[in-house]
Amino acid sequence: MRIWMTGLAILLVIGGALFFAPSPQRTTSITLTFHAKMGDDPLVFDEFLYENPGGPGTFRVRDFRLYLSNLTLSQGEALFAEPDSYHLLRFDNPETTHSIRLNDIPLRNIDHVRFLIGVDPDANGSIQARGDLDPNSQMAWNWEVGYKFVVMEGTLRIGEEVSPLVYHVGFSENAREVDIQLPPDIGSDGNVDLHVNVDVAKLFDGPSQIDLQKLSSVKFNREDAAMLADNYEAMITPSFK
Amino acid sequence: MLRVFLTAAVAGVIAATTWVIWDRVRGPTATPIAGFSAPFVFGRFAVPPDNPLTEEAFALGRHLFYDPILSGNNQVSCATCHVQALAFTDGLAKSPALPGGELEFSSMSLTNLLWGQERFFWDGRATSLEAQALMPIQHPDEMDQDLGELVTELQASRDYRRMFRKAYGEISAENVTRALSTFMRMLISSDSKYDRFLRGKARLSEQEEHGRKLFMAHPDTKVSLRGGNCIDCHSQFLTSGFRDALDGFSNNGLDSDGDLPDGLMAVTGNPAHKGFFKVPTLRNIAVTAPYMHDGRFETLEEVMDHYNDGIVVSDTLSPLILEADNAPEAGQGTVGLRMTPDEVQSIIAFLHTLTDEDFLTNTQFSNPFEGDS
Numbered sequence: 323m324r325i326w327m328t329g330l331a332i333l334l335v336i337g338g339a340l341f342f343a344p345s346p347q348r349t350t351s352i353t354l355t356f357h358a359k360m361g362d363d364p365l366v367f368d369e370f371l372y373e374n375p376g377g378p379g380t381f382r383v384r385d386f387r388l389y390l391s392n393l394t395l396s397q398g399e400a401l402f403a404e405p406d407s408y409h410l411l412r413f414d415n416p417e418t419t420h421s422i423r424l425n426d427i428p429l430r431n432i433d434h435v436r437f438l439i440g441v442d443p444d445a446n447g448s449i450q451a452r453g454d455l456d457p458n459s460q461m462a463w464n465w466e467v468g469y470k471f472v473v474m475e476g477t478l479r480i481g482e483e484v485s486p487l488v489y490h491v492g493f494s495e496n497a498r499e500v501d502i503q504l505p506p507d508i509g510s511d512g513n514v515d516l517h518v519n520v521d522v523a524k525l526f527d528g529p530s531q532i533d534l535q536k537l538s539s540v541k542f543n544r545e546d547a548a549m550l551a552d553n554y555e556a557m558i559t560p561s562f563k
Numbered sequence: 564m565l566r567v568f569l570t571a572a573v574a575g576v577i578a579a580t581t582w583v584i585w586d587r588v589r590g591p592t593a594t595p596i597a598g599f600s601a602p603f604v605f606g607r608f609a610v611p612p613d614n615p616l617t618e619e620a621f622a623l624g625r626h627l628f629y630d631p632i633l634s635g636n637n638q639v640s641c642a643t644c645h646v647q648a649l650a651f652t653d654g655l656a657k658s659p660a661l662p663g664g665e666l667e668f669s670s671m672s673l674t675n676l677l678w679g680q681e682r683f684f685w686d687g688r689a690t691s692l693e694a695q696a697l698m699p700i701q702h703p704d705e706m707d708q709d710l711g712e713l714v715t716e717l718q719a720s721r722d723y724r725r726m727f728r729k730a731y732g733e734i735s736a737e738n739v740t741r742a743l744s745t746f747m748r749m750l751i752s753s754d755s756k757y758d759r760f761l762r763g764k765a766r767l768s769e770q771e772e773h774g775r776k777l778f779m780a781h782p783d784t785k786v787s788l789r790g791g792n793c794i795d796c797h798s799q800f801l802t803s804g805f806r807d808a809l810d811g812f813s814n815n816g817l818d819s820d821g822d823l824p825d826g827l828m829a830v831t832g833n834p835a836h837k838g839f840f841k842v843p844t845l846r847n848i849a850v851t852a853p854y855m856h857d858g859r860f861e862t863l864e865e866v867m868d869h870y871n872d873g874i875v876v877s878d879t880l881s882p883l884i885l886e887a888d889n890a891p892e893a894g895q896g897t898v899g900l901r902m903t904p905d906e907v908q909s910i911i912a913f914l915h916t917l918t919d920e921d922f923l924t925n926t927q928f929s930n931p932f933e934g935d936s
Contacts, residue, residue, distance in 0.1 A: 367835070410807070456607070458604075458679070460810045464780070475882050486885040541785075
């Protein structure tokens with residue numbers, strides 16, 4: 323009996339030590355929190371609060387969402403690409419935020435975060451459900467066209483008149499890369515907490531100024547879609563505290 | 564050292580014996596449904612971990628579904644309002660209420676419930692099939708059954724004692740809902756002409772193909788793209804509402820602000836959801852008339868007239884419907900798709916390709932108390 327107990331105790335101690343020993347490869351975890359904004363303020367849905375940037379009237383937002391894909395994190399030359407990296411960012415929650423957390427990335431620290439607004443051509447032409455890609459979802463146009471990358475729907479009010487706003491921007495050529503450089507001191511204890519603003523106003527107010535009355539919808543017109551894509555390219559910016 | 568091994572061996576034998584005895588006592592374990600597959604285009608689905616799909620649960624659920632023992636007066640079964648030949652609807656505008664009169668809503672098709680929106684009923688008040696199943700049983704206007712009484716009645720039946728033991732071990736209201744849910748999850752329709760077309764096993768006629776294209780396109784006059792925009796709400800393969808969050812609910816322009824029923828708002832309390840209803844599957848739609856939550860349309864022609872030029876504007880009306888217009892000049896007084904009669908007929912022809920005869924007559928889904936089961 324004595325031998326038995328001692329044996330067991332030794333086993334437990336060795337097992338425990340192996341289990342809790344710090345692994346030689348240090349890893350980092352990151353939380354990316356996206357804050358939906360209209361200009362400097364948090365986005366408010368379903369209220370006529372916003373001025374038409376290029377013309378008369380006020381508008382409300384009923385829906386705003388976008389695909390983010392091919393998230394890669396790097397430290398110098400070392401690179402980590404999230405597998406099946408397709409995230410649908412939606413903000414219909416009280417905080418109007420969306421978080422992505424990646425645990426135990428095999429990097430000691432992170433100095434660059436890169437991703438696409440939109441979906442890479444390969445996945446955009448496929449009906450395989452990967453990550454948040456779902457061909458039976460609201461973001462799918464149909465299998466011949468692919469996915470909507472950025473969706474904004476709402477209503478424009480001019481005087482008593484209301485009219486619908488529908489911006490569905492897709493097509494593979496309109497995926498846009500975002501590259502965020504992190505300040506060296508952002509991580510602590512292998513944890514990076516990155517806050518990023520997603521400014522809806524930028525969709526209409528960038529290289530092109532858009533009058534929502536004149537251009538009340540963008541869907542399959544390639545030039546219009548590219549124009550909004552050039553605007554949304556600058557929509558996502560880091561907010562370092 | 565030998566002692567250590569001997570002790571371990573004895574312990575092992577004891578554990579194995581206990582397991583065998585315990586397994587006997589708790590009754591035979593249920594067998595997982597084998598060879599279960601669905602078209603991959605249907606996408607992801609989830610079965611609750613505490614209610615796996617098993618043959619025994621399916622058989623039990625099927626019996627319960629067709630058995631009026633579930634109702635207080637032992638005259639109404641689920642199948643009273645969910646008839647297989649009608650894709651599990653009842654062919655009525657509104658289902659009959661137990662004390663006479665009618666319910667507020669039209670019966671809903673029970674097809675491909677594993678996919679699409681995970682809330683149930685027109686207003687989405689049930690958050691799982693398991694939660695849903697108890698509602699009609701207890702509802703005074705539907706089956707008006709006391710759950711304690713139901714369990715007592717089931718316990719009196721040898722057949723049910725046996726079936727429950729095989730599937731779950733014991734009879735309980737919870738296990739009634741589990742079995743019914745398993746049966747309903749297996750009501751899979753995937754052999755319509757459209758499915759065979761997707762698998763490359765059938766060709767659509769020219770008219771059906773034209774209708775399919777229109778169904779799948781949001782119109783854009785700027786690039787001369789004509790469309791019926793159905794896909795904005797009815798997903799391309801499932802044809803039901805979307806799964807994510809509350810995306811599977813919408814206001815498709817049936818009523819004005821003055822008459823708009825609460826719909827989803829009754830459940831979420833959010834005024835932006837007033838008049839939102841569950842986007843139903845369009846599979847087998849040709850056999851599930853009348854249409855909409857209150858059965859207001861008798862035919863698919865009437866449904867298409869609604870979408871084509873009968874949209875009633877309200878504050879929560881989908882902007883996608885309001886904006887979808889095939890005519891370049893502004894409409895005069897009417898809101899709708901303004902397609903040609905030809906285009907309307909093509910969409911209807913496409914909707915007919917969603918009928919799955921195999922599903923409507925599959926004997927695995929039929930009344931087990933009739934004929935050979």
